[in-house]
Every structure is written in C-alpha cells, then in structure tokens.
Amino acid sequence: MSATDHRLRIGYIPLVDATALIVAVDKNFTADEGLDVDLVREVSWSNVRDKLNIGLFHAAHLLAPVAIASSLGIGHVRVPIAAPFVLGVNGNAITLTAGLHRLLSDACEGDLSDPMESAKALARVVQKRKQQGRDPLTFGMTFPFSNHNYQLRFWMAAGGVDPDEDVRLVVLPPPYMVESLASGHVDGFCVGAPWNSVAVDLGIGRILHFGCDLVARLSEKVLAVRQSYALDQPDIVSRLVRALARAADFSAVEDNHDEVAAILSAPHRIGVARDIIRGALDGRLRTARGGPVRTDKRYMLIGGGGVPRPDPVHAAWIYAQMVRWGQTPLSDDAMRDARAVYRPDLYDAALGLSDDDIPTDSIEAFAGPAFDAQNIAAYLPAWNIGRQG
Amino acid sequence: MDHGLKIVIVDESAIRAAILEEGLREAGFTQVVRIAEMNNLLARVYAVDPDVILIDLENPSRDVLEQMFQVSRAVRRPIAMFVDQSDTASIQASVDAGVSAYIVDGLKKERIKHILDMCISRFNAFSRLQGELDVAKSALEERKVIDRAKGILMKAKNLNEEAAYALLRKTAMNENKKIAEIAQSVLTAAELFK
Numbered sequence: 001m002s003a004t005d006h007r008l009r010i011g012y013i014p015l016v017d018a019t020a021l022i023v024a025v026d027k028n029f030t031a032d033e034g035l036d037v038d039l040v041r042e043v044s045w046s047n048v049r050d051k052l053n054i055g056l057f058h059a060a061h062l063l064a065p066v067a068i069a070s071s072l073g074i075g076h077v078r079v080p081i082a083a084p085f086v087l088g089v090n091g092n093a094i095t096l097t098a099g100l101h102r103l104l105s106d107a108c109e110g111d112l113s114d115p116m117e118s119a120k121a122l123a124r125v126v127q128k129r130k131q132q133g134r135d136p137l138t139f140g141m142t143f144p145f146s147n148h149n150y151q152l153r154f155w156m157a158a159g160g161v162d163p164d165e166d167v168r169l170v171v172l173p174p175p176y177m178v179e180s181l182a183s184g185h186v187d188g189f190c191v192g193a194p195w196n197s198v199a200v201d202l203g204i205g206r207i208l209h210f211g212c213d214l215v216a217r218l219s220e221k222v223l224a225v226r227q228s229y230a231l232d233q234p235d236i237v238s239r240l241v242r243a244l245a246r247a248a249d250f251s252a253v254e255d256n257h258d259e260v261a262a263i264l265s266a267p268h269r270i271g272v273a274r275d276i277i278r279g280a281l282d283g284r285l286r287t288a289r290g291g292p293v294r295t296d297k298r299y300m301l302i303g304g305g306g307v308p309r310p311d312p313v314h315a316a317w318i319y320a321q322m323v324r325w326g327q328t329p330l331s332d333d334a335m336r337d338a339r340a341v342y343r344p345d346l347y348d349a350a351l352g353l354s355d356d357d358i359p360t361d362s363i364e365a366f367a368g369p370a371f372d373a374q375n376i377a378a379y380l381p382a383w384n385i386g387r388q389g
Numbered sequence: 390m391d392h393g394l395k396i397v398i399v400d401e402s403a404i405r406a407a408i409l410e411e412g413l414r415e416a417g418f419t420q421v422v423r424i425a426e427m428n429n430l431l432a433r434v435y436a437v438d439p440d441v442i443l444i445d446l447e448n449p450s451r452d453v454l455e456q457m458f459q460v461s462r463a464v465r466r467p468i469a470m471f472v473d474q475s476d477t478a479s480i481q482a483s484v485d486a487g488v489s490a491y492i493v494d495g496l497k498k499e500r501i502k503h504i505l506d507m508c509i510s511r512f513n514a515f516s517r518l519q520g521e522l523d524v525a526k527s528a529l530e531e532r533k534v535i536d537r538a539k540g541i542l543m544k545a546k547n548l549n550e551e552a553a554y555a556l557l558r559k560t561a562m563n564e565n566k567k568i569a570e571i572a573q574s575v576l577t578a579a580e581l582f583k
C-alpha cells in the first residue's frame with residue numbers, strides 16, 4: 001500500500017459469484033494494487049444499478065443483463081456501462097417444490113435430467129392444470145433483466161410452454177426465494193448460489209437442472225463500471241482487473257476452496273454456512289435432502305481458463321433474449337451497443353494479453369439452432385414462442 | 390394540485406410509514422395506502438392501482454417493483470421511475486435519504502415533485518429521530534455502567550457516592566477518556582478480580 005491509495009466503493013449482492021470481489025478485498029489483492037476498497041453489501045439489484053449510475057459506487061457486482069439493459073436504456077435511464085471482467089460464468093439452478101418435481105417426474109416420458117424431456121413434462125403438467133381450471137404455476141426469478149428470467153423462459157418454451165401465457169413469472173429477491181417456495185407462493189424458481197442449496201438442505205425444494213444444463217456457458221455476473229469512468233480512470237480499472245484476476249485464479253483452485261468458503265461465509269460478507277458455499281464452489285450440489293450429490297465442474301465457473309474474460313458473444317446472446325421476450329426491439333445499433341458493454345480489450349490491457357491467445361467462446365444451448373451472434377435476425381424467427389416484433 | 394393521486398407507501402417500518410403518511414395527508418393527499426407485508430407485493434400494489442409508489446431503499450422488494458416496468462399482458466399500466474437523467478440532484482437526494490419513488494407512466498414529474506421532496510425530508514427527519522434515539526439509548530447504557538462502577542468503588546474504597554463519581558471523573562480527565570470508558574474498565578477489572 002502507498003500513500004497514493006485510491007479509495008473505491010464497490011457494491012455487491014451477497015451471492016457466491018461475488019467471490020472474486022470479496023476474495024480480492026479480504027486477501028488484500030486490491031490493497032497490493034494500491035486500491036483501498038470499501039465493499040458495500042446491497043439488498044437489491046435496483047439499488048446496485050442506481051448507485052452505480054449516479055456515481056455512489058465506482059464499480060459493482062452486477063447481473064450481466066442489467067449492465068446491458070442499462071447501456072441500452074431499457075426499462076430505466078440510459079447509462080452506458082463497461083464490463084472489463086466477468087465475475088461468474090453459470091451458477092444458477094432451477095429448483096422446484098417436491099410436489100411439482102414429482103408431477104414432472106410422473107409426466108416425463110424420457111430422462112427427467114434431460115431439459116428437453118423435463119420441459120415437455122412441464123408442458124403436460126401445465127396443460128392438465130389448464131383443463132382442470134386451476135391457477136397457472138408460478139415461478140420466481142431474480143430480476144426482469146437476469147439470466148434467471150431468460151433461462152426459465154428458454155427452458156419452458158423449448159417444451160412448448162409460453163412463459164407469459166401459460167405460467168406466471170414473478171421477481172423475488174434471492175433471500176425471499178426459499179421462504180416463497182415453502183409458503184407455496186411459488187412452485188419453483190431459478191436463482192444463483194447459495195439459494196438452491198439452502199432450499200434443498202431445508203427439505204423445501206429439489207434441484208431439477210443446473211443452469212449449465214440449459215446453456216453450457218453463460219456470463220452471469222460482471223464487474224460493471226460506468227463507461228465514462230473506464231475512459232477517465234483506465235489505470236484504476238486495470239488495477240482492479242488485476243486484483244480480481246488474481247482472486248479469481250486463487251478461487252478456481254480446489255485446494256483453496258476451504259479458505260475461500262471461510263472468507264465468504266463471514267456474516268458481513270455472504271453470511272451462509274461454509275459447507276453450502278463450498279459445495280457451490282466445488283460444483284457438488286445435493287439435489288434433494290438426503291439425496292445424491294450431483295457433481296458438475298461447469299456448475300459455476302470463477303477464474304481459470306479465460307473464464308473472466310468478457311466475451312461479446314455472451315452479450316449478444318443476452319441481447320437476443322431481450323428481443324425474443326419483447327423487452328426491446330431488434331436493431332443493429334442496439335446490438336452493437338450491447339456487445340460493446342463487454343470489454344475484452346480492457347481485460348487484455350490490464351493483464352498484458354493479446355487477443356489472439358484467447359479462443360473465442362461459444363454458447364451451447366440445449367435447444368434451438370446454434371447461436372449466431374452475427375445474425376440474430378435469422379436466429380430469432382427459429383423460435384415458435386416469443387414476443388419479438 | 391393533484392390531491393386525488395393514489396399513493397402507496399411500501400415500508401416495513403411502521404413508524405416511518407406513519408410519519409410519511411401523516412406528511413402526505415397534511416399536504417392534502419388523502420388517498421394513501423401503506424403496505425408492510427412483502428408477500429405477494431405486486432398483487433397488493435396492483436389491487437390499489439396507485440399513481441405513485443414510494444419505497445424504502447433498504448427494502449429488497451424494490452426489485453419486485455421493477456417488474457412493473459415490463460409490459461406484459463397481465464399488466465397494462467407500465468410504471469416508470471420518477472427521477473430521470475436530467476434530475477441527478479433529485480436522485481442523489483432521494484438515494485441519500487433512502488427513499489425511491491415510482492410513478493405511473495404519463496404522470497408529469499413536475500406534478501409530483503413536491504411529493505418526493507416531502508418524502509425526502511420526512512425520511513431524513515426519521516433518520517435524525519432514529520439517530521437521536523440511538524444516542525439516548527447509549528446515554529442510558531452509559532448511565533448504567535457509571536452507576537455500577539460507582540457502586541463498586543464505594544464498596545471497595547469505602548467512599549460515598551459523590552467521592553466515587555469524583556474519582557471516576559478525575560481519572561477520566563487524567564487519561565483523556567470518557568467517564569463511561571473508565572467506568573467500563575472498573576467493571577472489567579472487578580470482573581477479573583472476582
């Protein structure tokens with residue numbers, strides 16, 4: 001540390017994909033870069049977005065789709081955002097009440113762990129409820145601009161369920177998810193770690209799918225700064241990216257997971273039991289209380305293997321979901337602006353990489369045509385269910 | 390004046406919501422509904438069908454309200470946040486105070502500017518009140534600590550109450566500390582010598 005330390009206020013939501021940020025600060029990686037970071041725990045994504053927008057935060061842990069929506073001015077004021085670092089890839093899961101899980105299992109004609117089969121089973125359950133004149137099923141997700149929303153929609157629609165017509169989707173703050181499932185307010189939800197495991201441990205819910213079953217690789221949370229800040233303070237952004245890269249790489253090593261889980265479980269950070277956090281980091285999640293542990297290394301990726309490098313193809317995919325579900329019309333300009341939120345150039349500059357060392361990533365979804373980031377106009381009409389245009 | 394506006398206050402703090410409602414009523418707004426129950430919030434808000442919604446920034450359910458921006462078949466009245474880009478000072482003031490406002494799209498923001506201003510000042514007043522309450526509480530705590538320390542000194546050194554207090558005060562002055570801090574040390578020491 002030096003006398004010229006820069007003070008930064010960074011907002012975050014207590015979720016496991018804030019790992020790189022929390023580890024960077026608590027292990028002094030930010031201090032080593034001459035940054036004096038004040039991590040501010042927030043209660044809502046709206047707060048994080050607004051405080052970043054008006055400059056109360058220099059940077060924030062943000063839902064990738066919120067960064068894009070903010071840059072495009074969808075649903076809120078337009079504030080261009082730059083994302084020089086991906087804090088987490090994947091990490092979500094779909095959890096259902098035991099009752100709905102059983103109904104799907106009974107209605108399933110194939111392997112329930114195959115999302116196409118489970119989605120078709122859902123369609124049958126939904127159809128039957130309709131015939132019986134019962135209320136539609138309700139699913140919780142964290143924000144209108146969230147992968148949780150898009151993943152649920154993507155999954156359901158593949159089986160023939162229209163997420164706007166056949167079921168109800170409601171926004172729920174993550175800490176309220178489990179309670180809402182227990183009270184029967186929702187029949188299922190899509191949320192990030194640790195909340196699926198919390199529901200499973202309490203015997204309230206069963207995990208049906210990991211997010212990576214639906215889309216193999218999807219940037220979930222980004223480090224967001226205002227574009228103007230990235231322009232004015234490139235050096236500080238570089239230092240922050242370096243500290244985060246160090247923390248993300250540290251957290252990607254399984255031998256370090258105990259230490260990382262201990263740091264994250266502190267009451268003033270995430271405040272959830274160490275074991276649950278450790279499970280999320282390891283990609284080992286129990287899918288039902290007393291049931292088997294499912295292991296998938298792709299469950300949540302933090303650091304290592306180029307994971308934190310922003311890939312504009314991911315931004316394009318998220319934008320395509322916004323268009324598909326009628327949140328915004330399709331336009332070439334908006335597409336360009338959405339892609340421009342992801343800043344591999346800032347990431348490379350901070351870490352001294354050249355862009356030809358890095359393989360480009362691809363979206364692998366369980367349904368539909370291969371995603372073509374260059375030609376969304378041709379990709380979108382392939383879907384039978386959607387709200388575009 | 391738009392005293393016919395329907396205003397919803399979403400706040401889990403009953404006292405603050407009451408203070409806000411009182412302010413609104415004084416200003417002539419009679420259609421004020423308080424919502425303290427977060428379960429099924431959206432349905433509760435829709436049932437009231439408000440023109441203006443005020444919510445505490447520390448309430449996680451703010452994200453639930455954001456869903457109202459989404460145009461869907463079930464919801465025909467999209468709602469926009471009151472503050473816009475031209476209004477940075479207003480945003481700053483409301484964020485500082487800890488209140489956020491949403492209005493039904495189409496309502497001119499000038500028409501409800503004074504509502505937000507009033508809320509900001511009431512929120513600030515509430516924080517001050519809370520602060521004063523905390524100060525009063527800690528003063529009471531200090532008082533208790535000092536009384537107990539006095540008791541210990543009176544017994545141990547055979548002093549009367551006045552002399553015990555004078556001893557605490559003198560020590561505090563010499564060590565450049567607060568009397569309550571010295572009193573706390575006396576309690577700690579007494580605990581160790583037990």
